[in-house]
Amino acid sequence: MVGIEDVAAAAGVSTATVSRAIRGLPRVSPRTRAKILATAKELGYVPSSAASRLASGKTRTIGVLAPYVDRWFFGKAIDGVDRELHGRGYNLSLFNLGGRTQPRERLFSKAMVQKQIDALLLLCMYLNEEEIEDLHAIDMPLVVVGGPVPGLSNVGIDDYQASRTITEHLIDLGHRHIALLHGQDDSDLNFSVPRIRGEGFYDAVHHAGLEFDPDTALFGDFTVKSGVEALRRFLELPEPRPTAIVCASDEMALGVMFEARRRGIRIPEDLSVVGIDGHEMGAAVGLTTVWQDPTAQARRGTRMLLSELGGDEGAVRPEKAEQRLIVRESTAPPRR
Amino acid sequence: MVGIEDVAAAAGVSTATVSRAIRGLPRVSPRTRAKILATAKELGYVPSSAASRLASGKTRTIGVLAPYVDRWFFGKAIDGVDRELHGRGYNLSLFNLGGRTQPRERLFSKAMVQKQIDALLLLCMYLNEEEIEDLHAIDMPLVVVGGPVPGLSNVGIDDYQASRTITEHLIDLGHRHIALLHGQDDSDLNFSVPRIRGEGFYDAVHHAGLEFDPDTALFGDFTVKSGVEALRRFLELPEPRPTAIVCASDEMALGVMFEARRRGIRIPEDLSVVGIDGHEMGAAVGLTTVWQDPTAQARRGTRMLLSELGGDEGAVRPEKAEQRLIVRESTAPPRR
């Protein structure tokens, strides 16, 4: 295999100069640089990343910690990270944690992970006290994209405002009896997207002077399937049932809509449905929602990380992302 | 930072022994191994992967090349790879290529990529001759998951059979005039999933002695949105229109169904719709399809790679994945 010494010999220079030339560092005359680049290409020289990492201490790799990769928000976000990284010679190392089950497994890996990456991008998920503590202990640029984590900088929408906005939209339409489909029963977690979205809902309802019947609080897990199941439970509620339902995510809202149609419940005539996220399928079925752009958020977070690595201290900091109410056909005034 | 020498010194042994002990190699007495492991833990020792890579030549990282990460098949597949890797101490390096545009960009990166990984898992996509050639030149275990690539081992369903099966299901129901929603206009590519799925369709139609009107061949790009648009074009076809439509993917079929409902076209009374893939939302809306499991396929492919790396030559080889016709409510006999 051709190494830096071969290039140096062939170009009649030292390895130090080759190193500088290849990496585009200053202090290399245009002539020698050109010559080196040419011979390097000719010999098919490719630097050994392993050696480079060892010698420089930099991995040129950023890690992405995600609870899922096959769910809307995370897929979009990972895509965004990748887009920023490529072309800049950075690699993306993916670490899937798997939902809320066995988060312990990682406590050890974390230490290993740390030596494999220069910076870490965390995608919103449920974290316990201990894990948050571990995160704080990690000594490298770190940003979270999505839900807020106490003490860490994050790029994401204001989830409280999002659910409050979408709920008030229903109230403005005249709804007085609204059900809620939570993202998860996480009453034990203090900081998490599902919880915050729930609070926005409650505050909107109470602020409007309305009552919320605890029996109309349903729980799902952000999947379409759980939305389907939620609607079935909704139909078991005693009459008069709520005239609208706020879903903590578009994916669940879609499930609710699908099953409603199947059961002959008309939307929005019989039931208004809203979600949060801006899932592409929502547009196709006319779902009213609060839109956000996970890809853009992830790109922004990645750029912060890169800047920080580039020496720009303070580049990583909290930043609110764009969000927008999009009214479509799944909402209308209640009929009764 | 604590290195292997610190551990060796503290444990009163040589670095060589520490190395063996830590990696679980033989030729270390139980006693010394226990002692070493204990002091290593005590000192918080974590091996430097960079140094290990340099010395051993192995990266313990497998690369995943994907055209998208935020699309159903790919998200599921990446998830599968990750699941197999974690726990075995392997890392997952993700390389997003981006659809069919600028595939050239990679030709150089490929060489760089090669030194960063021990094996490569390719997710089905469009490849030109040149790229296939490059792939063959790569000297490491390589497997493709999804569509077949000439000369390379792949794990995936029989796409020809899938589309043929789904088309024959419609023919069996009595449909004589069937439209096709291609995954893409890729008449210039010889081997790709969309093309193969198209062939299965044509063969089924011709084998049944039916005619296919070229005007009823529509084109999409596997997204829900393109399905929506395809239905609009479908409605512009002169009467009598086809009584059924075969979509090259569930995502497109979903788009077709959504827009059909919006336009007041009843499914399956006015139009039968079928897809291929087994997308979760298909179940929620009653879409008839040919199911497959990308996660399982990716896990299988990953395991082959790992076996091959483990010295089991010939572990990587072509393997057909499970597929199954699932009849739901989007199909029925034609009314005319």
Added chain:
DNA sequence: TTGTATGCGTTATCAC
């Protein structure tokens, strides 16, 4: 601007 020399932290090959 360019060259020299040392260090980076393991792994692996021998001996013992």
Added chain:
DNA sequence: GTGATAACGCATACAA
């Protein structure tokens, strides 16, 4: 079963 030591391939002070 254990130890000494030479690679591994590049980055980077420091010197020229």
